[in-house]
Amino acid sequence: MTDSTDLDELLIAHAAGHLTEAVALVVATHLCLCPESRRRYRIYEALGGLVLDELGPEDVGAVCRARLFAALEEEASDPDCACSDPGEDPLPLPLRPYFSTRLAAAGWRHCGAFAELPLAVGREPRAKLRLLRLEPGASVPAHGHEGLELTLVLEGGLCDRDRILRTGDLGIADASIVHAPRAETDSACLCLMVANGA
Amino acid sequence: MTRSEEEEARIADLLAVARRRDREAFGRLFDYYAPRVKAYLRRLGADEQQAEELTQEVMLAVWRRAAQYDPRRATPGTWIFRIARNRRIDALRRERRPPEAEEAEVEAEAGGEEEAAELPGAALEAASEALLLEERLRAAIARLPPEQAEILRLYYLEEKPQGEIADALGLPLGTVKSRLRLALAKLRDYFAENKVART
Numbered sequence: 001m002t003d004s005t006d007l008d009e010l011l012i013a014h015a016a017g018h019l020t021e022a023v024a025l026v027v028a029t030h031l032c033l034c035p036e037s038r039r040r041y042r043i044y045e046a047l048g049g050l051v052l053d054e055l056g057p058e059d060v061g062a063v064c065r066a067r068l069f070a071a072l073e074e075e076a077s078d079p080d081c082a083c084s085d086p087g088e089d090p091l092p093l094p095l096r097p098y099f100s101t102r103l104a105a106a107g108w109r110h111c112g113a114f115a116e117l118p119l120a121v122g123r124e125p126r127a128k129l130r131l132l133r134l135e136p137g138a139s140v141p142a143h144g145h146e147g148l149e150l151t152l153v154l155e156g157g158l159c160d161r162d163r164i165l166r167t168g169d170l171g172i173a174d175a176s177i178v179h180a181p182r183a184e185t186d187s188a189c190l191c192l193m194v195a196n197g198a
Numbered sequence: 199m200t201r202s203e204e205e206e207a208r209i210a211d212l213l214a215v216a217r218r219r220d221r222e223a224f225g226r227l228f229d230y231y232a233p234r235v236k237a238y239l240r241r242l243g244a245d246e247q248q249a250e251e252l253t254q255e256v257m258l259a260v261w262r263r264a265a266q267y268d269p270r271r272a273t274p275g276t277w278i279f280r281i282a283r284n285r286r287i288d289a290l291r292r293e294r295r296p297p298e299a300e301e302a303e304v305e306a307e308a309g310g311e312e313e314a315a316e317l318p319g320a321a322l323e324a325a326s327e328a329l330l331l332e333e334r335l336r337a338a339i340a341r342l343p344p345e346q347a348e349i350l351r352l353y354y355l356e357e358k359p360q361g362e363i364a365d366a367l368g369l370p371l372g373t374v375k376s377r378l379r380l381a382l383a384k385l386r387d388y389f390a391e392n393k394v395a396r397t
Binding site: 009013016017018020021028029031045046048051055056058059060067071072093122123 | 283332
């Protein structure tokens with residue numbers, strides 16, 4: 001994997017709620033696919049719980065409490081969460097509300113041996129989120145970045161500089177890096193990328 | 199009561215809300231968490247009135263979603279922190295938080311489904327894993343140099359964490375960044391040496 005501390009910085013930022021929606025979507029999807037990152041992320045969410053626990057409490061008005069208790073009368077409990085059927089959808093859960101209905105639809109831009117599906121997410125206009133499909137052996141033209149670029153492999157394998165990223169692996173490239181990621185020769189590669197969104 | 203007894207009492211209260219819609223138990227949870235949730239929201243930029251409204255919404259979500267609380271996965275503090283954090287992103291930053299697969303769902307999809315513990319005793323026992331994680335985390339933080347522990351804590355309480363921490367502590371941004379990275383590396387090493395049973 002990338003520098004472990006880069007990944008930890010993303011995980012703690014996600015736990016603390018500091019990432020923009022586009023970047024958060026990539027990190028949440030990575031968490032779905034990577035047990036090791038989930039284990040680390042749990043620590044950072046637990047740290048959030050500790051911070052909350054140790055905060056000096058602020059007075060909450062009696063009116064607020066009374067109003068809430070009055071509201072409870074009318075509240076049934078939520079039906080058990082309306083999870084989508086896990087077997088049906090090929091996409092990891094966090095992506096489903098964003099991409100499901102669009103995967104097969106128009107909007108893919110074909111550029112030779114790769115195709116991309118851009119998606120506007122959240123309020124940060126510079127965050128460019130897209131799905132990218134590379135034919136076997138195809139590469140993305142060499143490029144640099146103004147800021148952070150995250151590449152999450154959803155299917156297949158992606159050779160990025162001296163590493164091979166496989167399903168669930170997250171590549172983290174900062175402004176200092178110029179690269180031309182390439183799909184492995186034996187299979188197509190589907191990945192989720194976000195650039196300049198940190 | 200010791201800290202862990204208090205924590206166990208809060209777990210029991212949250213489970214009582216889930217199973218019996220126990221209003222007294224909810225009242226105790228409200229009195230403990232609502233003032234902390236409000237303080238959290240105030241720190242992150244909500245004004246007084248907004249913080250009260252959002253706190254009310256967070257606590258209402260606790261009441262509604264209590265059945266989804268799984269004591270194996272999180273302490274009540276961690277679970278309520280998540281709700282408050284997500285509500286803040288929604289309300290103050292006007293962005294959505296992408297849906298997160300709960301650990302249980304991820305495992306169910308991977309084919310290792312388990313039944314949640316049903317008996318109160320069994321539930322508390324199941325909670326020991328989340329409590330153990332918290333205990334280890336406290337121990338890990340206690341071993342950090344105080345200035346690194348401070349930055350970790352502040353990190354959760356500032357909107358643009360690194361810049362604002364730097365301003366608040368009168369430190370160069372680079373110092374804050376490197377202290378955060380050092381703290382993260384130490385936490386990671388500590389947990390690599392002291393594994394929590396289930397991963």
